[in-house]
Amino acid sequence: MSYYGSIEAGGTKFVCAVADEELSIIERISIPTTLPEETLAQVFEFFDRYELKGLGVGSFGPIDVNEQSETYGYITSTPKNGWRNTDLLGLLKERYALPIAWTTDVNAAAYGEMHLGAGRNTQNCLYLTVGTGVGGGAVVQGSILHGFSHPEMGHISVTRHPEDSFESTCPYHDHCLEGLAAGPALEKRTGVKGQLLEADHIVWDVEAFYLAQALMNYTLILSPEKIILGGGVMKQTHLLEKIRQSLEEQLGGYVTLPDDYIVGCGLGDNSGTIGCLLLAKEGA
Amino acid sequence: MSYYGSIEAGGTKFVCAVADEELSIIERISIPTTLPEETLAQVFEFFDRYELKGLGVGSFGPIDVNEQSETYGYITSTPKNGWRNTDLLGLLKERYALPIAWTTDVNAAAYGEMHLGAGRNTQNCLYLTVGTGVGGGAVVQGSILHGFSHPEMGHISVTRHPEDSFESTCPYHDHCLEGLAAGPALEKRTGVKGQLLEADHIVWDVEAFYLAQALMNYTLILSPEKIILGGGVMKQTHLLEKIRQSLEEQLGGYVTLPDDYIVGCGLGDNSGTIGCLLLAKEGA
Numbered sequence: 376m377s378y379y380g381s382i383e384a385g386g387t388k389f390v391c392a393v394a395d396e397e398l399s400i401i402e403r404i405s406i407p408t409t410l411p412e413e414t415l416a417q418v419f420e421f422f423d424r425y426e427l428k429g430l431g432v433g434s435f436g437p438i439d440v441n442e443q444s445e446t447y448g449y450i451t452s453t454p455k456n457g458w459r460n461t462d463l464l465g466l467l468k469e470r471y472a473l474p475i476a477w478t479t480d481v482n483a484a485a486y487g488e489m490h491l492g493a494g495r496n497t498q499n500c501l502y503l504t505v506g507t508g509v510g511g512g513a514v515v516q517g518s519i520l521h522g523f524s525h526p527e528m529g530h531i532s533v534t535r536h537p538e539d540s541f542e543s544t545c546p547y548h549d550h551c552l553e554g555l556a557a558g559p560a561l562e563k564r565t566g567v568k569g570q571l572l573e574a575d576h577i578v579w580d581v582e583a584f585y586l587a588q589a590l591m592n593y594t595l596i597l598s599p600e601k602i603i604l605g606g607g608v609m610k611q612t613h614l615l616e617k618i619r620q621s622l623e624e625q626l627g628g629y630v631t632l633p634d635d636y637i638v639g640c641g642l643g644d645n646s647g648t649i650g651c652l653l654l655a656k657e658g659a
Numbered sequence: 660m661s662y663y664g665s666i667e668a669g670g671t672k673f674v675c676a677v678a679d680e681e682l683s684i685i686e687r688i689s690i691p692t693t694l695p696e697e698t699l700a701q702v703f704e705f706f707d708r709y710e711l712k713g714l715g716v717g718s719f720g721p722i723d724v725n726e727q728s729e730t731y732g733y734i735t736s737t738p739k740n741g742w743r744n745t746d747l748l749g750l751l752k753e754r755y756a757l758p759i760a761w762t763t764d765v766n767a768a769a770y771g772e773m774h775l776g777a778g779r780n781t782q783n784c785l786y787l788t789v790g791t792g793v794g795g796g797a798v799v800q801g802s803i804l805h806g807f808s809h810p811e812m813g814h815i816s817v818t819r820h821p822e823d824s825f826e827s828t829c830p831y832h833d834h835c836l837e838g839l840a841a842g843p844a845l846e847k848r849t850g851v852k853g854q855l856l857e858a859d860h861i862v863w864d865v866e867a868f869y870l871a872q873a874l875m876n877y878t879l880i881l882s883p884e885k886i887i888l889g890g891g892v893m894k895q896t897h898l899l900e901k902i903r904q905s906l907e908e909q910l911g912g913y914v915t916l917p918d919d920y921i922v923g924c925g926l927g928d929n930s931g932t933i934g935c936l937l938l939a940k941e942g943a
Contacts, residue, residue: 499805499806499807511880513880515799515800515804515806516799516800516802518800520799520881520882521882522783522799522881522882522883522884523783523882523883523884523916523917524882524914525882526879526880526881526882527879527882527913527914528879528880530879530913531875531876531879531880532817532818532872532875532876532909533816533818534816534817534818534819534834535818547910547911547912547913548909548911548913550818588816591815591816592815592816592876592880593880595810595811595812595814595815596795596797596810596812596815596876596877596880596881597804597806597810597880597881598804598805598806598807598808598809598810598811599806599807600806600807625816626831627831627832628831629811629814629831629832630808630811632807633807
């Protein structure tokens with residue numbers, strides 16, 4: 376039997392999984408992200424028990440995805456204590472003489488959703504997670520979108536909602552999407568954690584306005600066949616319809632969108648893991 | 660000898676060209692865009708004299724680029740008199756039993772620049788024209804970016820310059836790039852045609868701010884290896900450096916850009932024609 380491994384390397388936890396040839400998950404473990412040596416010791420312990428044919432890694436970023444670069448495979452300028460300039464891919468390769476696929480967590484999720492989730496039957500789709508931060512990944516003509524680096528879609532600038540003067544939570548930008556619409560911004564605005572806010576709270580209109588504006592710009596630049604929304608904030612399912620309405624308003628009829636354009640995840644919380652497993656299998 | 664044909668179908672003129680196997684241009688003609696029948700009669704007259712192996716068309720839009728669609732090859736919702744819902748590709752195919760490549764004018768320009776212009780040695784580049792309108796095209800991993808449709812990058816929303824309250828010239832959007840930064844907006848703001856404005860006029864700071872903001876968003880979403888700027892407004896060569904500076908300011912150090920990231924065209928006014936010829940040759 377052939378096995379494939381997946382690592383969703385997040386800033387809070389590493390979710391590791393092993394699956395069989397059909398990508399059915401056999402075992403899964405969640406390991407706290409502490410320091411690289413400590414976390415990786417547990418990762419190794421988990422995978423050492425399997426004979427893997429390939430491994431796929433979707434990592435928190437920023438990371439270096441440029442294969443020509445000297446720091447390819449590194450987590451680069453993260454503020455996460457101990458992880459800055461960590462050669463994560465190198466450390467994994469040292470341990471396992473395997474083909475290891477390497478991309479961002481959100482790219483892996485986009486890839487998983489395109490193949491086996493809400494983006495089935497498309498070749499171009501975009502995945503956006505709205506949670507502690509906002510991050511996006513895209514698949515273009517069937518391949519993960521990388522350029523000189525990976526996208527950083529959460530930091531695009533957005534125009535202010537006319538009634539919003541909230542101070543951005545982003546240390547880099549006064550009016551980027553993440554700074555105005557990620558979970559911490561919701562909480563700071565209202566004094567209440569997003570998951571505890573009533574569905575009819577006015578803040579959801581502001582939230583939908585910013586997310587829709589970003590989706591409008593993604594649409595006008597990338598023209599994906601489908602946009603898939605995940606992450607903690609999107610557990611507020613009433614938000615989807617608000618975003619769809621605001622998007623139509625902001626587009627002003629300029630573009631006709633495909634049916635069922637803005638949707639939730641088809642793979643629940645497994646988008647990233649499935650994406651990593653697919654990449655692992657393809658690379659093996 | 661094998662010949663390839665190119666049509667840059669613009670709202671003002673159709674530029675048609677014929678080139679040899681090396682893509683050296685043998686003959687070129689500019690035909691006014693009047694009504695489809697009239698304009699195409701002249702296009703046919705021009706190409707009828709050659710035995711072509713393939714033809715590449717880069718058209719003004721919006722156009723239908725989805726091969727699965729019933730209206731593939733049409734110019735769709737243009738306000739241009741007589742051209743709305745015109746099956747341009749179909750009319751060309753009726754006349755010439757040839758492989759005919761079909762994309763937008765700006766996609767063709769992006770493709771030409773990537774292969775033989777300022778984007779040589781890249782696989783991912785973005786071309787933006789700033790003139791009567793603002794339009795963008797992109798090449799991703801060597802292929803022209805199409806999704807459910809072609810990009811409409813000129814209509815992304817931008818945040819206002821703090822000192823700008825100018826009314827957008829776009830009938831669809833109050834604060835899109837085209838409405839605030841295309842040639843007509845420059846002229847309406849100042850009462851003077853852009854090409855006559857002094858290089859030290861304050862409006863260029865505003866112009867650079869909007870263009871840089873758009874380039875920031877393109878960068879964060881697409882991560883191109885290079886951004887190439889063309890069109891009438893970019894003949895103001897002092898603008899390039901202003902845009903570079905404003906882009907760095909607005910990014911706030913969040914992303915490190917490649918060297919020589921923002922550049923002018925490498926093919927002068929020929930980006931589109933060369934792109935169409937390349938597409939014609941590849942499709943033949």
